[in-house]
Amino acid sequence: MEASENTIKLYYNTEVEKLVMPEYGRNVLRMVEQLRDIPDRTKRTEQAYAVVKVMESLNPQVHQQENFSQKLWDHLFMIAGYDLDVDAPFPRPLPEVVNSRPDPIPLNTKPIRARHYGRNIESILDLISKEPDGEMKTAMIRSLAIYMRQQYLIWNKDTVADTTIFQDIERLSGGRVKVPEGIELSKLSADVSYARPGMNLGHGGGNKGKFNRIFRGKKGKK
Numbered sequence: 001m002e003a004s005e006n007t008i009k010l011y012y013n014t015e016v017e018k019l020v021m022p023e024y025g026r027n028v029l030r031m032v033e034q035l036r037d038i039p040d041r042t043k044r045t046e047q048a049y050a051v052v053k054v055m056e057s058l059n060p061q062v063h064q065q066e067n068f069s070q071k072l073w074d075h076l077f078m079i080a081g082y083d084l085d086v087d088a089p090f091p092r093p094l095p096e097v098v099n100s101r102p103d104p105i106p107l108n109t110k111p112i113r114a115r116h117y118g119r120n121i122e123s124i125l126d127l128i129s130k131e132p133d134g135e136m137k138t139a140m141i142r143s144l145a146i147y148m149r150q151q152y153l154i155w156n157k158d159t160v161a162d163t164t165i166f167q168d169i170e171r172l173s174g175g176r177v178k179v180p181e182g183i184e185l186s187k188l189s190a191d192v193s194y195a196r197p198g199m200n201l202g203h204g205g206g207n208k209g210k211f212n213r214i215f216r217g218k219k220g221k222k
Contacts, residue, residue, distance in 0.1 A: 017029075149185065
């Protein structure tokens, strides 16, 4: 809106410079711009410390970060476009470092041998295969079998034989994990229903919790 004798010009954010760090607001940007106009370096540095204090009060959550004082000074230089000439207590950040993109995270392209069990099953089988024979290993195999049966029922038939789960354990482990003879799984209740991810899980999460508790206890002993 253009100003006239009877009107006042309104300034909209779309008409002004875009904020580099919106969390500090436009008033901090104006303070930083005024810092450049101070000819005396000592006075300019003194006022820069004052601006950093204002930024700290406007962004208190910065205290949750490590080296938050350096973070604030980095933000000051970023708002100033990295060309503010003051005696800062920390090295001036480099724009090529701040604006650099992180290295891409490598994706696991190894195919999942049994999608209905998930990728982590193979890692768990690797852990079990390194466990010496005994009661602990048997308990780990039983808990894993119960969890695999749950996953199987989510994606497949309403019923599955225990022998099918045992065969899958030995197949997915490449024969490194042998299911002990006589091992039995808990009976399924007729009221139990398993739902796929994103749906109501009903009572299906109990075995998974038991499975996780056993493995957490196992890792804690190492």
